[in-house]
Amino acid sequence: MADYRMNEAELEKVFQDRIDDEQKIEPKDWMPDTYRKNLIRQMSQHAHSEVIGMQPEGNWITRAPSLRRKMILLAKVQDEAGHGLYIYSAAETLGISREEMVQALHDGKAKYASIFNYPSLTWADVGAIGWLVDGAAIVNQITLQRTSYGPYARAMVRVCKEESFHQRQGYESLLVLASGSKEQQQMAQDALNRWWWPSLMMFGPHDAESAHSAQSMKWKIKRKSNDELRQAFVDQTVPQAQYLGLTIPDPKLKWNEERGHYDFGEIDWDEFYRVINGNGLCNRQRIVHHRRAHDNGAWVREAVEAYDEKQKARKQQAA
Amino acid sequence: MNGARQKLLDFVIAQADDAMVLGQRLSEWCSNAPYLEEDLALTNVALDYVGRAKMFYEYASKLEAGKRSADDIAFLRDGRDFRNLLIMELPIGDFAFSMARQFLVDVFNLEYMALLQQSSDAEVAAIAGKAVKESRYHLRRSHEWVLRLGDGTEESHARMQKGLDELWGYIDELFVNTDAEVALIKEGVAIDRALLRDSWSNQVEAVLQEATLSKPGVEWTVTGGRQGIHTEHFGHMLAEMQFLQRAYPGLEW
Ligand SMILES: [Fe+2]
Ligand SMILES: [Fe+2]
Numbered sequence: 130m131a132d133y134r135m136n137e138a139e140l141e142k143v144f145q146d147r148i149d150d151e152q153k154i155e156p157k158d159w160m161p162d163t164y165r166k167n168l169i170r171q172m173s174q175h176a177h178s179e180v181i182g183m184q185p186e187g188n189w190i191t192r193a194p195s196l197r198r199k200m201i202l203l204a205k206v207q208d209e210a211g212h213g214l215y216i217y218s219a220a221e222t223l224g225i226s227r228e229e230m231v232q233a234l235h236d237g238k239a240k241y242a243s244i245f246n247y248p249s250l251t252w253a254d255v256g257a258i259g260w261l262v263d264g265a266a267i268v269n270q271i272t273l274q275r276t277s278y279g280p281y282a283r284a285m286v287r288v289c290k291e292e293s294f295h296q297r298q299g300y301e302s303l304l305v306l307a308s309g310s311k312e313q314q315q316m317a318q319d320a321l322n323r324w325w326w327p328s329l330m331m332f333g334p335h336d337a338e339s340a341h342s343a344q345s346m347k348w349k350i351k352r353k354s355n356d357e358l359r360q361a362f363v364d365q366t367v368p369q370a371q372y373l374g375l376t377i378p379d380p381k382l383k384w385n386e387e388r389g390h391y392d393f394g395e396i397d398w399d400e401f402y403r404v405i406n407g408n409g410l411c412n413r414q415r416i417v418h419h420r421r422a423h424d425n426g427a428w429v430r431e432a433v434e435a436y437d438e439k440q441k442a443r444k445q446q447a448a
Numbered sequence: 449m450n451g452a453r454q455k456l457l458d459f460v461i462a463q464a465d466d467a468m469v470l471g472q473r474l475s476e477w478c479s480n481a482p483y484l485e486e487d488l489a490l491t492n493v494a495l496d497y498v499g500r501a502k503m504f505y506e507y508a509s510k511l512e513a514g515k516r517s518a519d520d521i522a523f524l525r526d527g528r529d530f531r532n533l534l535i536m537e538l539p540i541g542d543f544a545f546s547m548a549r550q551f552l553v554d555v556f557n558l559e560y561m562a563l564l565q566q567s568s569d570a571e572v573a574a575i576a577g578k579a580v581k582e583s584r585y586h587l588r589r590s591h592e593w594v595l596r597l598g599d600g601t602e603e604s605h606a607r608m609q610k611g612l613d614e615l616w617g618y619i620d621e622l623f624v625n626t627d628a629e630v631a632l633i634k635e636g637v638a639i640d641r642a643l644l645r646d647s648w649s650n651q652v653e654a655v656l657q658e659a660t661l662s663k664p665g666v667e668w669t670v671t672g673g674r675q676g677i678h679t680e681h682f683g684h685m686l687a688e689m690q691f692l693q694r695a696y697p698g699l700e701w
Contacts, residue, residue, distance in 0.1 A: 184479050432601045
């Protein structure tokens, strides 16, 4: 036994058996290279989304209309930075550094949630992002709490708690607008009009067209398909919109008694691909902003390194 | 409103304005910091300051018997009615400038708030009590940054020194008591700012020395914030901060 080395196929079999048995894969465990790559792609994209998402929301921090709203928004954006940090750390257990992931983002090799390529134009957008974007993220992330990679699953448990808080706060803020003045109601409706379809797009292409889906499902990186998740989101969100007295911008939206779900219209896939492929209003701005902050901070990071070196040398000298 | 109450109100609003304006400036760092960890930490400190401002404004509103809400006081006054110290309102500059400001202010605030906890006014004392805990954490951070940047690379040292030089002329104002404060000091409500100067200087100078930075030469000094005489930057900051309340007056948010 001691000298016996399993070959690749045997290792993969053991690996798949563990996954089928709902065991978590941990950083030191053997895993297929494609599993690792697939996870790095998904987790880095997730972490980048948390971070890039700070921009459209941060856009309103300095203009938040009350002390309370400013505090809620500051706390939310702070949470998102925290989510970015946990997920980057979880991804680092796969043998990639945060620096490399950020570089891939700047080089356009790594993606972030395409919804953040839409601009946040009014105060109502902050509420809509919390309600819809965090709402959609939760639907996805709840299933990721059971994803097969241990560090990712555990990060999601922590993240989910905060996301549902964000979702409720966003909803509450829209509720105030929806029951406010005519201008505020219009602001809320306009935000829903602009964010509804991009929120549905967050779940990605139809299952049949989804490039990574089948393998991800087999490995239980993904636990539910894009279309299942999208349906769950629609089902949970429609009654919330009704309670707000707002109209979801989809004439085909209708309760289907037989299916026990809402039917809804087709996503404009041309727009979906147009934005993903770089033609959204904010694609360039988001990366330019991130890169600018990163570049402007280079001298700070160098200073920290130099300081740490000096401190280490001093300690050694003293010892 | 009688004279004593008016003085207390003036004092409380000045405290609120200091916290509000610095919190507003700090929040501009969000998504612009050199590390993701700093985005998080700076937003956190901004949140502490806005929270502190909210408590002081709410107390001010109470002293006015609800004539204006806390939000009214924050969002519906023009610059001439703001009473914050000038150092709070300066644009954020680079990371060294912002950290230098935090450090100079944190050293002051920690000691000031610690004493203010003994205020004979229970509400002021309670807010100060919360502020002390926050300021202890703030100072730990800003102190660390002064050391790292001062004793880091040539560039970081130069930037930190420049930041300190640019800020130094705003320091005197930290130690000037307003007429309202002079009266309130006698009643044990406010703290005599002038008395904190030596201790502040000693602490700051010790850290600058450790960080291989020099104490800026005092060639100029400006004051005015407590009289509502602000820098030209301030109106722009307020225009942004108050935009929604001004564009859509009288609404709930
Ligand atoms: Fe998040
Ligand atoms: Fe969130």
